[in-house]
Amino acid sequence: MNYLDYQATTPLAPEAREAMLRWLGGPDSDSFGNPHSAHRMGRMAKAAIELAREQVAALMPQGGRVIFTGGATEALNLAIRGRGSGGSVAVSAIEHAAVLDTAQDAGTCHVLGVSADGLCNADQELPADTRLVAIMQVNNEIGTIQPTVDWQRKAREAGALYLCDAVQAYGKIAVTDADMIAISAHKFHGPKGVGALWVRDGVDLREVQTGGGQEFGLRSGTLSPALVAGMGAAAQVAAERIEQDAAHVEALWTRARERFADWTHNGSASERWHGNLNIRRDGLDVARLMSECREVMFSAGSACASGSGRPSHVLKAIGLSDAQAKSSIRLGFGRYTTLEEIDAAASILNAAAQDQGL
Incomplete structure (x- = not known):
């Protein structure tokens, strides 16, 4: 098996697994x-959860608190809906559906355009009634890093708060400053089913999920010590390895660019x-490619939107035609990927594309 789908999920770090095992205790523990x-x-x-809270917060800006959630989707819902209704929510056209759909459902949604390079530049006007600006840090489909510093400044000048989906950034690069930041553990080698919303001190949210009033009265429900402990351990490892991991990814990127030089x-x-x-070969039948290359785990777009049959809204937003969007694939790699796996995957995918006459 050759796994190249790190944007969808990452392998569980051994340190995270070890931290979780203790809190999966049986009746004799x-x-x-x-x-x-x-x-x-x-x-x-509770002590295990508070330790994890400190570990996760260590990679966040100063002056805020970590609220554990069931994942980034819940965190983003809390951030958007927890600010109440009224006014506009400005979002980029390439946001994750958890932001786009929630913003549209929560009230007036103003969609900001992106360039052909996949960047949402801050030279765009915001509606006068903007109350929240949501621009992700690293796009989950094409990997572009957004000008978040510019957007935070623009939001502040407009009297709005700035929300950042940092799911693909956290644990890999320095997380941008913001008023609220959403992350998901399984994107940085933690377990699935747990995430967090970092909230700057002084930012008020209302409870969206009512019940027992856990997590500072903002997120009701019993937390899983095992999942939270695993997330905390994964965050600590990411902090310790951030430079080492980045250097390894750079080597993988260089090799992948060489091996897929004929792709756009x-x-x-x-x-x-x-x-x-994220690369394409015009005319490529991606469904056939995936069927013929089952030993390589890769994506035709966002895993969250797979099976919809629709072309990627991200690729459409940067100006690709439906046909071009549907002839694109995404390869994701990281800490546990080897150069040999990049070489093997390239050989398989290139040969399959050539069999299609491309």
Whole structure:
């Protein structure tokens, strides 16, 4: 198996798995307590969660708090809906559906355009009633790094808050400053089913999910100590390895660019995270390619939108035709990918494309 779909999910780090095992305790252990219980076992579980909160916060800006959620989608919903209704939410045309759909459902949504390079530049006007600006840091489909510093400044000048989807950035590059930041553990070698929303001190949100009032009264529901501990351990490892991982990804990127030199690159080659390679060959039947290359795990776009049959809204936003968008593939690699895997995947995919006469 050759796994090149790191934007969809990443392999679980051994350190994260080890941290989780203790909190999957059976009846003979003392580590299955509810972290919201007042007795000793509950306090032990709560201590594990608070340690993880510190580990996750270490890669965030100063002056805020981490609210654990079931994932980035829930975190983004809390950020957008938790600010209430009224006014416009400005979002880029290449945001994840968790932002686009939620913003449209929550009220007036103003969609900002992007360049052919896949960048949402801050020279665009915001509606006078803008209350929230949501621009992701690294795009999940084409890997472009957005001018988030410019957008935060523009949001502040407009009297709005700035929300950043940092799912593809956290643990890989320095997370941008913002008023709210959403992340997901399984995108940086943590477990699936847990994420977080970082909220700057002084930013008020209302509860979206009512119940027991856990997580500062903003996210009701019993937290999983195992999932949270795994997320915390993954964050700590990412912080310790961030330079090492970046150097490794750069080597993988260089090799991948060499091996796929005959393909057309989608999105900026410079303003991007180099763990994402989105490429196309006009006329390519991607469905056939995926069927014939089953030993290579790659994507035709966002895993969250796979099976819809629609061309990628991100590739359409940068000016590609339906046919070009549907002839594109995304290769994602990172910490546990080897150069040999890049070479093997390239040989398989290039041979399959040539069999299609391309």
